[in-house]
Amino acid sequence: MEPVYDLRSDNVGGAAPEILEAIVAANAGTASPYGDDDYTRRMNARFASAFEHDVQVFPLSSGTGSNSIGLAALANPYGAIYCHETAHINTYECGAPEFFMGAKLVGLPGAGFKLAPAALEEALALAGRGNPTRVQPFALNITQPTDFGTLYTVAEIAALCEVAHRHGLRVHMDGARFANAVAALRCSPAELTWRCGVDVLSLGATKNGAINAEAVVVFDRALAQEIPYRMKRGGQVLSKARFVSAQLERYLADDRWLQRARQANTNAAQLASRLTEIPGVTLVAPVEINMLFLRMPDAAVAALDRGPFRYYKLGRDVRFVCRHDQEPDGMDALVRCVREAALS
Amino acid sequence: MEPVYDLRSDNVGGAAPEILEAIVAANAGTASPYGDDDYTRRMNARFASAFEHDVQVFPLSSGTGSNSIGLAALANPYGAIYCHETAHINTYECGAPEFFMGAKLVGLPGAGFKLAPAALEEALALAGRGNPTRVQPFALNITQPTDFGTLYTVAEIAALCEVAHRHGLRVHMDGARFANAVAALRCSPAELTWRCGVDVLSLGATKNGAINAEAVVVFDRALAQEIPYRMKRGGQVLSKARFVSAQLERYLADDRWLQRARQANTNAAQLASRLTEIPGVTLVAPVEINMLFLRMPDAAVAALDRGPFRYYKLGRDVRFVCRHDQEPDGMDALVRCVREAALS
Amino acid sequence: MEPVYDLRSDNVGGAAPEILEAIVAANAGTASPYGDDDYTRRMNARFASAFEHDVQVFPLSSGTGSNSIGLAALANPYGAIYCHETAHINTYECGAPEFFMGAKLVGLPGAGFKLAPAALEEALALAGRGNPTRVQPFALNITQPTDFGTLYTVAEIAALCEVAHRHGLRVHMDGARFANAVAALRCSPAELTWRCGVDVLSLGATKNGAINAEAVVVFDRALAQEIPYRMKRGGQVLSKARFVSAQLERYLADDRWLQRARQANTNAAQLASRLTEIPGVTLVAPVEINMLFLRMPDAAVAALDRGPFRYYKLGRDVRFVCRHDQEPDGMDALVRCVREAALS
């Protein structure tokens, strides 16, 4: 069978070896169900260490579930949750956050697919606090990295959180590709989250070497109290939670999660560099993590569609997402395919 | 470390060897996310074969999610879903079914923790069809086995489904311990489901050797159409669904799922037999699968609490659930502990 | 046209003269919309005076809306609200309370269609506080009078509230026929509500001489804060609220609301007395307000169905509800009709 080079998303890849080993190791003996087990407790301790903070961590299997639970811990049913209009929670979760919260997402525009503090400030000034005909501001969502592969700097996050907190909003970070952000910004998990004001983080490990392993990480103990009930009511509690907790514990146990993320980022940077040398190929968004958004000649797109490549189109643009273990042959073939079509 | 004998639930156990192997094997190469992959297609074919019927199967990680999605496929927001008052969906899912459906559960009493056709018939006669002040009957839930370890016979299920269908209700079966039912009743999966009128089955594999692997099995193609959207909105879609589908495919691939269920049932029967020989120990419910509900002298309960045993209490009663790999030493020790306390 | 005697419900009647006058009077000039008007402020003051307590009162048009808003102010989305299994909110509101609350009603049995403190105590003891698989107790609903026309004494309400408060539950009273209860018990509005522990009252005026005028009366200021938002989100805020507030203000302005209620109660008592003298006619529930539930010979029911009477049947029983302006001719005719049929 001819190889297929898949650049659709980082979730088409498998599990890292040590993650699989952790699953196998967790199979020994019995354990309490529903997260009341030693694997989960060790995982929580691991997160506390990695984030240098007291944290309450809830393991689950779905990224959409993780965002929805993290947001629901912050929001009231008549609340408004502010996000960028292209935020994943606003576009690709089929209304799950609204379903779990009973609240309304308010999408704001912003350059680079990012919210700007001034735009948030202005939106909040016009939000109609105390007017019962208006949904009331409760929380801010920051998608880091964004769905278009751009990054907020630590300073940008701090500035957004400052505005949010000054207006009484709590802050949720959608970190489906948290590893790629930490790797690219060369900062610590703490610097990217609670130190600049994030209250709840939905951290994804699935796209970076785990198997359906996500975590709601709560930096304020008071916010964690309702989460077990909201998770159960939302079908997010895992019967054998130990098998997710064991993955998450192993995930943060050493530097490999960041090594993988760095490699994926590097693959994307190199692919971008090689593709943009080709006439007619331009970046739609800066390449800051492992995602590329490109515009290219129609002939090149047609050629890609004939080749052994899988990728997504967004209107006229193409999207490539690189995994840490992206096949070098595949990337070479892709560059060759685009170059030949563009030059012919 | 002294051994602990855990009889709280069958979900305290681990994964069967071949299930773990299936996970490891599924780690080769890339695969489409969200269930659009070959593992999921093979799993669907396996279920079609095992159930001798065209089926649409949706893999997920949570039993509560599986029940909620299966029910939501059947119910309208102003609907009434009939179930036994002790049904798991009515008692131990923190309102998840109502949350996903937007409908109301109507719990009916019934001997043996089971619904009786006549009671359902009577409830439906008084339900106020067409009266907008009343929630409107939409579906019937049959929990098989019940939460108290009792079983509906195939004829009993058929009789309930006949009443339900005659009144325009669809039928959902909560099969969290479906294997134990099939093993105990010595019938085929088909006989226990669509052949007697079940429209949607929530089949659990987690309690019988899988890792967070559940399936919504739809026997009527029309009912399956909305499920992908409802799953996404409910945070039930798995990014790397192949790892759940691979388990489910392997689960039904040979007879081992039933062997394990039979062994678990046998363990419970033997434990019941030995314990009820002890003066003062009586069954609260018949032992038909791998669960025992017993009343025993206070001294025996106190002795159990001092020993290396884990189990649940329900008011004055105690509950033991046996796994297929329940430690024989543990069962011996438990019988000894109760006998000595009861006789002293 | 031959007269029709309607005993279906007290909401088949019209408005009292002074209530209509209040509507007409409120039509002078302009007023702020949405309840921010002087009519509403005067109404609030009137309620404070009538209830001898600081109260926050919210005018609305629907009794179901009033119950749902009053309950939603007390409940969390994973909450359990305890009520009698025959409570109106549990049987005749098509799931509205659950819709507004996102919570679950737990219906308990109880003699006389009333909750007993011991039954509530026992249910709460088994409720699984802190167990995320269980909906968590948040509130108690007392339907006073009950849907079967029975009454809680002040002492009974106090005892229920004591149990509820001791377990951390807030108390909601469904007072759709509050006037009939106050009239029958010869107590003050205060004695029947906050003095014995009621936190929120849904007071209905519609069944006793008003036009779609209901009030959510909150006795604890903290509970009132979310109500304006929940009302707006639930479509319960009235654009020209002054026309409801003016009714409610007038309603409590003098003794006529109680005079009407007393007369309705008296009508029912006399009707009961006359009917139960007839052989074969027996009361199903004691007649404590303006409602009668009777069992009577089939011939009598058949005769009623041929006559100019309107009433409801509940299974084998018949229900009559008396208005304050129930036509004496109609009651005479009804007694005559039943007597002749029963004796023939």
Place this chain on the structure above:
Amino acid sequence: MEPVYDLRSDNVGGAAPEILEAIVAANAGTASPYGDDDYTRRMNARFASAFEHDVQVFPLSSGTGSNSIGLAALANPYGAIYCHETAHINTYECGAPEFFMGAKLVGLPGAGFKLAPAALEEALALAGRGNPTRVQPFALNITQPTDFGTLYTVAEIAALCEVAHRHGLRVHMDGARFANAVAALRCSPAELTWRCGVDVLSLGATKNGAINAEAVVVFDRALAQEIPYRMKRGGQVLSKARFVSAQLERYLADDRWLQRARQANTNAAQLASRLTEIPGVTLVAPVEINMLFLRMPDAAVAALDRGPFRYYKLGRDVRFVCRHDQEPDGMDALVRCVREAALS
């Protein structure tokens, strides 16, 4: 007491004389509750005549409730409802439509506060039909007139409905000021609704001389079937519905509703004409009905705030809404106040 001139909204006014008379007349005798009465049947017939079409009409008291019920009849819980980003349902109903539908509003930009067919077409092309990660298009909302007082022509509505229906969407019209639109466009109710493709109309009478009287008007009988249940569940069913139905029947019984709307529109046109003659006063939106949005010198705004005027500000702009019975003295005084401040 000095007069106050209130230009905040048309709902600060009272009821038209014939509407009040209709309420008083409806007080005779008894009537079935919940809309099963002759007043409601006559009202339905009146609407059928006025709209020249078989219609199902549901009376209610809240405009927000009317929009929410009308939309919920069209939408699925994972649905997307397209509207202009400034649509009332998207901005001033505190999330009620989402609450009733369980679906998501998708706000689109558009000149003149109106949706353009091309923009809708483009949005639908990118909506991801059949992709479970995306909310699925179900309905279109047209707010006619818009919240900024602009109007869609009949041709514009027809063009939007054509796009919507071609993509399988149903169309809801928010007609809170339907009378003003009909009056301004000099078309018939039929021409503005079903003849150009509207499936459900939420018609408001409250802002044009009625008392909390709104109607959900359904032009396709199949869409009406669920509405009674959804209304009851949403607390929108009125116990004494006859008093709303009687208003609605009288409202459409002759030409007075349009006379009032025409007068209100004329008042606004004249006020706009006089104000825009003043230097520094400009229109923010064209004046097509009874609403004016103006930008004016700060000194003029300050002067208005000192005078006996009530009006709303939206950021830097001011909004005036004229009633049919707007006081001429008040409009003169307002013009004088602005002119003097602007010229000083």
